[in-house]
Amino acid sequence: MEEKVIVCDKLTKRFGYFIATNEISFEVNKGEIFGFLGANGAGKTTAMRMLCGLSAPTSGSATIAGYDVYSETEKIKRNIGYMSQKFSLYENLTVLENVEFFGGIYGLTDQEIKEKTEELASKLGLKSEMKKLVGSLPLGWKQKLSFSVAVLHEPKIVFLDEPTGGVDPVTRRQFWDLIYEAADRRITVFVTTHYMDEAEYCNRISIMVDGRIEVLDTPANLKKQFQANSMDEVFYQLARSAKRADS
Amino acid sequence: MRTLRFLLRKEFRQIFRDKAILTLIFVMPVIQFIVMPLAADYEVRNVNLAVVDNDKSTYSQKLVSKVIASGYFKLQGYNSSFKEAFQLIESDKADLILEIPQGFERNLIREDKQKLFVAVNAINGTKANLGGAYLSSIIGNFNADIRMQLVQQPRFSQFPVIDVVASNWFNPALNYKVFIVPGILAILVTMIGGFLTALNIVKEKEVGTIEQINVTPIKKHIFILGKLIPFWILAMIVFTIGLILARVIYGIIPIGNLLVLYVFIAIYLLTVLGFGLLVSTFCDTQQQAMFIMFFFMMLFILLGGLFTSIDSMPYWAKLITRINPVRYMIEVMRMVILKGSGFQDVLPQMGVVSLMAVILNGWAILNYKKTN
Numbered sequence: 001m002e003e004k005v006i007v008c009d010k011l012t013k014r015f016g017y018f019i020a021t022n023e024i025s026f027e028v029n030k031g032e033i034f035g036f037l038g039a040n041g042a043g044k045t046t047a048m049r050m051l052c053g054l055s056a057p058t059s060g061s062a063t064i065a066g067y068d069v070y071s072e073t074e075k076i077k078r079n080i081g082y083m084s085q086k087f088s089l090y091e092n093l094t095v096l097e098n099v100e101f102f103g104g105i106y107g108l109t110d111q112e113i114k115e116k117t118e119e120l121a122s123k124l125g126l127k128s129e130m131k132k133l134v135g136s137l138p139l140g141w142k143q144k145l146s147f148s149v150a151v152l153h154e155p156k157i158v159f160l161d162e163p164t165g166g167v168d169p170v171t172r173r174q175f176w177d178l179i180y181e182a183a184d185r186r187i188t189v190f191v192t193t194h195y196m197d198e199a200e201y202c203n204r205i206s207i208m209v210d211g212r213i214e215v216l217d218t219p220a221n222l223k224k225q226f227q228a229n230s231m232d233e234v235f236y237q238l239a240r241s242a243k244r245a246d247s
Numbered sequence: 248m249r250t251l252r253f254l255l256r257k258e259f260r261q262i263f264r265d266k267a268i269l270t271l272i273f274v275m276p277v278i279q280f281i282v283m284p285l286a287a288d289y290e291v292r293n294v295n296l297a298v299v300d301n302d303k304s305t306y307s308q309k310l311v312s313k314v315i316a317s318g319y320f321k322l323q324g325y326n327s328s329f330k331e332a333f334q335l336i337e338s339d340k341a342d343l344i345l346e347i348p349q350g351f352e353r354n355l356i357r358e359d360k361q362k363l364f365v366a367v368n369a370i371n372g373t374k375a376n377l378g379g380a381y382l383s384s385i386i387g388n389f390n391a392d393i394r395m396q397l398v399q400q401p402r403f404s405q406f407p408v409i410d411v412v413a414s415n416w417f418n419p420a421l422n423y424k425v426f427i428v429p430g431i432l433a434i435l436v437t438m439i440g441g442f443l444t445a446l447n448i449v450k451e452k453e454v455g456t457i458e459q460i461n462v463t464p465i466k467k468h469i470f471i472l473g474k475l476i477p478f479w480i481l482a483m484i485v486f487t488i489g490l491i492l493a494r495v496i497y498g499i500i501p502i503g504n505l506l507v508l509y510v511f512i513a514i515y516l517l518t519v520l521g522f523g524l525l526v527s528t529f530c531d532t533q534q535q536a537m538f539i540m541f542f543f544m545m546l547f548i549l550l551g552g553l554f555t556s557i558d559s560m561p562y563w564a565k566l567i568t569r570i571n572p573v574r575y576m577i578e579v580m581r582m583v584i585l586k587g588s589g590f591q592d593v594l595p596q597m598g599v600v601s602l603m604a605v606i607l608n609g610w611a612i613l614n615y616k617k618t619n
Contacts, residue, residue, distance in 0.1 A: 104253030
């Protein structure tokens with residue numbers, strides 16, 4: 001029996017009359033790479049923010065790493081990493097200072113911070129950039145750095161909100177290498193993306209349409225189910241039925 | 248505690264990296280401190296005077312030259328009719344008209360009694376009022392001089408005369424700078440502390456970095472402390488610079504105990520920074536924070552007793568000043584610096600400000616939401 005790290009049951013978030021996520025239910029296994037797909041405005045980010053304890057759900061239930069999203073948000077936060085859609089490391093601090101800061105906030109010891117910093121520098125090839133301000137790095141590096149900071153404290157789950165948006169194909173491949181490496185360390189990866197080639201890299205994917213999860217399966221099964229050659233086609237068939245305007 | 252250390256290190260790195268803000272923090276108050284007390288002068292000089300001399304006698308000439316010789320007035324016109332003089336007021340060239348009636352000299356000598364007419368342009372209230380008062384006292388002196396010359400002094404004055412001799416305690420020379428410099432220092436420290444803290448958290452919201460903080464298991468009060476302490480230290484440094492400048496430029500040396508002053512300002516700053524933090528938890532953009540801070544700062548300053556006395560405010564305004572931290576700060580600054588008050592004397596103010604600090608910071612922590 002696989003350990004379930006995310007269990008979601010009819011999780012809903014309303015903003016006034018608008019239902020951003022509508023009774024979504026799913027489970028994610030430990031060490032899995034779970035692709036969370038959907039058109040813009042389908043409710044992916046809202047759902048993810050609820051799972052991270054950044055946003056309180058309106059109804060439904062969910063546990064993350066065994067902790068409740070209503071009452072145990074701070075315990076959840078100790079066990080997850082999060083990389084938001086918008087780059088959110090400190091641009092006016094150096095790479096080194098950012099790593100040190102977030103390491104310190106997550107309670108790493110000085111020794112651990114030092115080791116992690118060295119590891120990160122060699123893995124990302126940033127050795128000569130460690131003392132540069134983060135703001136001066138190209139986007140691809142920033143994103144890889146963001147990811148590395150999000151898994152600095154070896155969380156059980158890492159949430160990635162469109163981590164590769166606007167990044168060139170080579171860097172995207174490198175980014176996915178990092179994701180695989182994290183998954184090898186049994187870190188569960190929960191990722192949203194608009195690139196269908198990336199969807200193929202996931203163990204399982206769900207596709208959201210208008211706040212609901214329409215389908216959830218492995219990429220291979222989905223292609224079979226929709227008699228499609230690629231995930232692109234699957235996505236297109238589903239997203240076409242969306243009523244919500246692109247936001 | 249360890250987390251706090253990392254927060255503080257990060258905050259100081261950011262502050263010292265932003266050279267523009269750093270310059271503003273230290274250079275701006277220095278310049279303001281040098282310029283403001285020189286400009287914010289209570290003393291009225293250069294009152295523009297128009298004289299309508301209907302008498303054109305020796306005495307009327309004497310009176311006019313005595314007025315001009317006082318140094319407070321500038322003669323703008325020596326007119327022959329009130330109408331002409333009034334035109335000067337209308338065109339804003341004159342603030343006051345002194346009308347000397349026909350037969351001034353004759354009546355003064357013969358009947359020992361004369362009336363003068365003073366018209367004041369009350370648009371610039373302070374200038375007109377003080378100018379009018381100066382003029383009256385000069386005329387009064389003139390009158391006394393004349394009587395001395397003309398009338399044989401009786402052994403005892405037939406009229407009871409009460410002569411008021413005023414002694415200005417704590418500020419013997421009635422030097423307005425002594426009065427205003429401590430107040431201006433209070434306001435500078437308030438502005439710097441309040442604005443910096445308010446804008447800092449909101450900036451993190453705007454840039455999005457707060458999201459990365461909110462997703463960590465950091466404790467709310469630790470985060471708030473991490474924002475409070477750096478700006479508290481900065482404001483304390485600015486305050487110290489201000490005290491040194493007050494001594495060097497204006498020769499104002501606190502009569503009271505510096506320790507009393509520092510203990511009070513330490514608590515007071517917690518109040519002001521707590522207020523800034525509270526505002527920041529309500530705002531999403533720096534613009535919003537800026538406007539809200541401006542609104543309250545204006546109120547705090549205008550109702551703080553620096554420029555206008557609280558005692559002469561209407562009752563409702565006095566009530567508002569009771570919840571105005573700036574008021575207590577200005578009071579204590581003047582008490583300790585000018586009067587030499589000790590801990591015992593400033594205890595009431597300290598109590599109120601401490602209570603405010605607890606409320607504002609507590610509210611800020613409560614209102615800072617990691618989950619919304």
